[in-house]
Amino acid sequence: MSATPQLVVHRDKELMAQAAAARLITKIVDAQAARGYASVVLTGGRNGNGLLAALSSSAAKDAIDWSRLDLWWGDERFLPDGDPERNYTQARAALLDAVPLNPARVHPMPPSDGPYEVDAAAEAYAAELAAAASPDDHGPVPTFDVLMLGVGPDTHVASLFPELPAVRETERTVVGVHGAPKPPPTRVTLTLPAIRAAREVWLLAAGEDKAGAAAIALSGAGEVQAPAAGAYGRSRTLWLLDEAAASQLPADLYRPAVA
């Protein structure tokens, strides 16, 4: 496990999205060369969607073999299929509808108008992950190449909000969330054990409203109070920030260049 995060600070959120998209393309191409396929966990939010939009407008995206890419989600707002607030709907609009993915490798979380209520939806997604895991993986989830997470101003990641039961989960890989402080209140989320199955976890934070959250999560806070602090990958944990989000980090973590 690699709990010590590395930080990359970009000038602004546009540059951050473009650089993160370039980084993701390279990661996917490398994984496909090494293993034949790649697996990525997507996140919602402005930064996650900004990265997908940047990837969509990058010429280098054609280097990816889209038919050999597994896509999963870190969390989902439990809303009807096609709802514009669903992370899946937003990811389709930002990128997925424009690239030749293999539909069998795309794994959106279940919608609220499907066969499941929210806790059963979480169980179904956990079963889908378990079915995709191989004996080489470390448990009932695949070893994702990259798992991306937006960071909320309250330090939430995926739909793991401070102090709520989901962030305390140590056994199940996916749980239903009831009473989330950010609408909608009902959600499905990967848990910290599932997140930590990833080779690399990338946390995306841009804007002044994230500065406090980044400083708290990177300064030794506990994961129940600051879920972002508990999100780390097996071989790498990378925080991708813009200068505004990095502005409250302690000087031993980040020293802005002097102009």
Ligand SMILES: O=C(O)[C@H](O)[C@@H](O)[C@H](O)[C@H](O)COP(=O)(O)O
């Ligand atoms: O499910 C949600 O309500 C959002 O997706 C949320 O979890 C988001 O990822 C973070 O709040 C970061 O948001 P931004 O990237 O928009 O700053």
